[in-house]
Amino acid sequence: MGVSGWFRFKGRSLFSWAFTFQRLTGVVLLIYLLAHLTYLSTLLDTTGATYESMIAITVSRQFLIFDILLILCGVFHGVNGFRIILHEFGIAYGYRKPLLAIFIVIAVVVWLYASYIMYSLTGG
Amino acid sequence: MKVYHDIVVVGSGLAGLRAAIAAAEKNRNLSVAIVSKTYLIRCHSVCAEGGINTVLRETDEFDTHAWDTVKGSDFLADQDAVEFFVREVPTEILRLNSWGCPWSRDDSGKIAQRILGGHSSGRTVFAADRTGFHITHTLYERLLTYPNVDKYEEYFVTNLVVEDDTVKGIAAIELKTGELVFFEAKAVILATGGAGRLYGFTSCSHIVTGDGTALAYRAGVPLKDMEFVQFHPTGLVPAGGVLISEACRGEGGYLLNKNGERFMEKYAPEKMELAPRDIVARAIWTEILEGRGFDSDYGPYVALDLTHLGEDRIKERLPLIREASIKFAGIDPVEEPIPVRPTVHYFMGGIHTNSRSETPIKGLYAAGECACVSIHGANRLGGNALAECLVFGRVAGELAAEYALNAKQGKISAEFRQKEEKRIFDDLLGKSGDESPYQIKKELNETMENYFWIFREGDGMLKGVKKIQELKERYKNVEINDKSRDFNTDLTSAIEIGYMLDLAEVVAIGALKRQESRGAHYRLDYPKRDDENWLKHTLAYYTPEGPKFDYKPVSITKWEPVERKY
């Protein structure tokens, strides 16, 4: 069936959704990791000028939306990843449904909080 | 296409799986084929719930198991076979244990036993309420360990090749491709199960259409005691007769008629709902016949009322029955009574074999529900069918292996192969006609239910026989709509209906001829057992004009017939 099999949600539960988003966010974070390393290369310019001009862009208002999406990916991936790790080691398996619900709520709350901080820092 | 094996087992129920294992184990150089029209584990045996009987501990004796069986059979069982049978079951139970069967246990870790109707002590071994399911899976899994067994799954057997009173092989349609495959073999074991689907209202799977029985019959093997058909009192009405187990009545459920009366007080004032199966079944049917049943889209029924037990008790003690009613019939027994009526459950009769699973044809063996050894006689005890499958499946497998070691490879002639191709693909699939096989099946089911049901009676049966013969005539004119080859279930259903018509005729005429009431065969015009004239097995032989009948004495070793009372 191919990779489209990861995107079949009709008739499926939240678990399928969680699986696919774990994958997608993982890849987004991987790409971000590469980007992060690339832009940290600017630190090699010991005057700091190249670096500062980069940072100026990333902390700007226009960039906020990317930050917030990135945080969403990070937070979801981390929180959901923690849920998976618990189950992988046999913890709370019997509560897999409530746990999924709780963790999604946690992810949203942490995301909103972190986004608020980012918002208040930029251009604040 | 042609394939070669030393032994071909047809059917993958308990009997077929056990036979294949026995043959493969006997000699690892023998090549064994197991052929089934479904995937092996999708056979009917998975449906069995209650358990399997065996003498396992010192507190019980082989002779009591044998006596219970003989008495249950209304003395029609062959006692030498029964005595052999009861001694062989315990080892089978222990074998299954060491092959992984999840038997239910007592606290000390030993295999647990409980009591079923008609037994004098608790000798029924069980695996929760899924005994047949677990045994089938265990045997299947064991079978996978034999490299000398080839599985042919979803192959529909269309013919049994017999020449000079010796078996040569079988013909089967490979469903996936629609191709005919000829299996040449030294020995063939038939384990194709019963024929519950002769009736529309049955606890049996859709595949239980008596194929192997009909094939053997057409090939010249006599069929024994086919008129004995067992009814279970409580089949779920909207679900076409799915079994509702006795546990409901055991937990205190009431049977009520349309007027709200607990009618069992008229038929069995002491035991009430817990009277033996045949009595309860007849009581329910009397109520229905006398107009005190409920009417529904799915036919008449009586109510099995559990509501007075209360939600907690039902949920705790009968969770699976509740689940089954909800899923299969959309009825929650906590809120309303379950609609039930007697359901066709088991065929005591079948392919005639001796007490070692051998048919009169050389190299041909039969075991399980399709065979009639006979250990069930006129009425089978609950829990003895699975045991029979294991014991006689094993015997058939071992004997077939011994036989095959010294026998010549069967040959199926090119001429036969062409004839069979023509019969299936030109004469049946290719032909046009104006009869629908499904209409014929429907009328056959109605006929069987009208005239060969719980109560039988001469005039009705005569009408029934006529009707069946008319249907056989009409069957010659059926048309199959699906003309394609691959996975043509239209074609296989039509062939099955052909098998059923042959068997129906044998059941019908056999029942008409047997002028007495014995076990499951109950005649209003001959309500008494008649040992003087009828303590004998019916044998039906195929002729193109219809069955020819003969009779054979019952083997009696220890127990003279007495009145059957519980």
Added chain:
Amino acid sequence: MVEFKIRRYDGEKSYWQSFEVPAKRGMTVLEALYYIKENYDSSLAFRASCRMGICGSCAMKINDKPRLACETQVLTLGNTVKVEPLDNFKVIKDLITEFDGFFEKLKAVKPHLIRKDDNYAEPKELLQTPEELNEYYVFTLCIKCGACYSVCPAAATLDEYLGPAAMTAAYRFCADSRDEGQKERYEIASSPNGVWRCHLAMECSEVCPKNVEPAKAVQLLRRKTAFSMLKSLLGW
């Protein structure tokens, strides 16, 4: 009247076909399919046997969810019922899918008791307490219907993936107190197509009609496999 929209396939092309079925209380989807076959179009192909939810023949996609047709009441589904073959299996005809591979995978995990003292002729009574039985009993309830496999995202993209049902069978035997074949099975389970390909999507447990919890079995098997591999690596 309920409209049945059935996804059909005749070996070459696949198309939708609709039938009107007079649905009454108590009717299951399987009965409706028989009704269609016997009254409207007898070429409709589907598998069924026990019609009591135990043989595993009739799993199909009903209104987008894999379910057993014989266990599904028509009237709980609304006015249109969509019936399709299971995902992740190759379709042979109409609702019939290729299961050979599924059973091959089952066989590959050695789903049978392995004991050194296996004695066909004279078996002895192996004991097992009810507690030991409960360790694995739920995993024996699998009817091999394939519903779990049809929703597993790992199976969707990797044909050779052993899949939840086969691994449940593997774990069922590993957890049986009578069994001595854990090592062999852990090795099979740790093949590249085995436990490592499961990412706890858990949809398998969501759809299993028998509540077998295959995801739990796979997870337990993976943990045991991983630790057993690491132990042997460290020479413990």
Added chain:
Amino acid sequence: MESAKSVMEPIAWIFQMLTGLVMILLITLHFYVTHMTSHEALKYAEVVSRVAQPEFKAMYAALLLIVSFHAFNGLRAILLDTNAGMRGRKTVNALTTLAFLLAFVYGLYLLFSI
């Protein structure tokens, strides 16, 4: 069906889980330090002086190792879950391992050059 024992897989699995757990702490810390109070922490001088402290250097080195392992092992899993990836299993294993090492070494180089 392949049954060859693979030592890589159980180790990779366990480390994927362990790195995940550790990262929850380290990434939260990292985020806290850089974003929680103010964006001052992102100033070039700040960065350089932080990285000069051995504790921070060690923390960043560890995070770098862990993240790059986790990320490329995750990528490896994704690729191996497909028919094509599984066909080129050895290549996938080799390339993702290489990528992990490159990312880690390059990160270290950055860490020690500033």
